Amino acid sequence: MAGLTLYDKLWRSHLVLERDDGSALIYIDRHIVHEVTSPQAFEGLRLAGRKPWRVGSIVATPDHNVPTTSLERASGVEGIADPISKIQVKTLDENCDELGILEFKINDRRQGIVHVVGPETGACLPGMTIVCGDSHTSTNGALGALAFGIGTSEVEHVMATQCLVAKKMKNMLVQVDGELGAGVTPKDVVLAIIGEIGTAGGTGYAIEFGGEVFRSMSMEGRLTVCNMAIEAGARAGMVAVDEITLEYVKNKPFAPGAHWDLAVAEWRELHSDADATFDRVVRLDGGKIQPQVTWGTSPEMVLPVLGAVPNPDAESDPVKKTSIQRALEYMGLQAGQAITEIPVDKVFIGSCTNSRIEDIRSAAEIVKGRHKAASVALAMVVPGSGEVKAQAEAEGLDKIFREAGFEWREPGCSMCLAMNADRLEPGERCASTSNRNFEGRQGYGGRTHLVSPAMAAGAAIAGHFVDVRQFSATH
């Protein structure tokens, strides 16, 4: 019998039962909750007279709606100016208080973007099944966990039963060997992967990221990569457990204390067996990956920074051709235009993809001693959590950004999806470290280009996209 993949192992260890019709019940270890996708689930439980199956499995924090200016944050939830947002955040507080659910409230130092908070507190651990009503839950797979996003009905289902009805996904291995060039970051790696397999390439699969590039990548880098597995269509992305994982998890507030050795013994098995078989294998040469910039309205519309905007006439598939035409029109770009000639109006450094301390350090390194271009109306840095913010401030990074004309904000999802006041105005163009460049994603009529933190910082300084590798050299 062939060996098992990491995903096979995680699936097996959480299988409660298999039904004759091919569906299965899988047990959920950790349920992360935020304010947007939970109120209807709590209400559903209440209407049915049900209680959460295991309250201790749930950890909550508001992130999507929270304001990021210190002025608005000063008076906590009451200070939220948007009355509808305020109700939603308050509703989360009330639901958690009523049921005894652990919540990092708006001004708790541990508050932040769910997918930043989970790993950094140790609430999310290797070997766990982790769900959240948010597609970027795949982030947590970097720990060697099975983590995926669910809808609100399933949020209610997990609260009520601690399980999900699921069908096993197929296995895909994305193998990236070689060594990344200087200035090429985990964000560039995952954008290059999406460019290769497309936004639907991973549909129906759990993706394991393997190969030299991921083995030598930091845990935060792996979190960035797994975060965007969903942008390749895969609900779950994951990386095998190794010493880097264990070192990261150790001493986290909620990491196993007395049971550490027992846990580590189990976690060391969390890798694909040498003879495991995958339904699909995709290989990329890490040494060939360049800094990436998306030009269109889907994450697969991505190019190396030294590339040029594609010409729809070169596309033979009519559906794709129309997509390119529509994207160029929406984005206000011309076929053949060099990426480095595209000017930006705003710069956003943040989101569950790129708001961790390493991301902020990487952007600060570019920004240090420079100033944002006068043509850039706003450059903002939004740390992923109160902990990240405090760490960055302890390192003096906030000062670097402020001196360069950037705004330094309070933690939250912010302009990644613009549910709070941080947004693009119609026609504005943004270099963003977030994960989606969909039409209207960062604000009605807004134009998003996805890039790494270093590339976003470079664009803020230059006022247009630049190859951050050359940029660094001239510093």
Add this chain to the structure above:
Amino acid sequence: MKSFTKITGLVAPMDRANVDTDLIIPKQFLKSIARTGFGANAFDELRYLDKGEPGKDNSSRPLNADFPLNHPRYQGATILLTRENFGCGSSREHAPWALDEFGFRCIIAPSFADIFFNNCFKNALLPVVLPAEVVSLLFNDMYACEGYQLTVDLQEQCVIRPDGQSYPFEVDAFRKHCLLHGLDDIGLTLQDAEHIKAYEAKRRVSAPWLFDTAY
């Protein structure tokens, strides 16, 4: 949950690939804590010429005359015909809620994004996968014939054209069963509560750290 057995209904187009859930229901409407009230804002950015906001009176907003779902010929459509990877992006269940409230009962596409696909079944909105060439053919039929209707039969797992030609589709047995009978799957899962407890008891011994309540 509502049930879904068989429908015959007017078909309307969303003729593009990779329609994401941000496009189906923009983020500003996700601030609601209710499960209803999203239908008037389905495809908001395509449907209206101004920017939608929660609480705004949608009946007085300027409609985008170029958007097919605003055309008289597609009013009352219950089947949405679309292209590859429909429902990609955010996991927001507000997307199927909005489509359901808009009046759709079924979406036909060559492929769907996983989370959206799953969410549809929780709301008796049937996502049907047909080969891309069949979808293209249905698009041609629909554009050529005003009032074009299709029949979708879940029991028989087929889509039937007006000329009687039938195209089979796949659906998981469990999901089909739940949809046909309008079953609440939480109730069904709780019938297996003893299995869940037994699993938990075993894990408490083999992986006790998962049950630590240090906080």
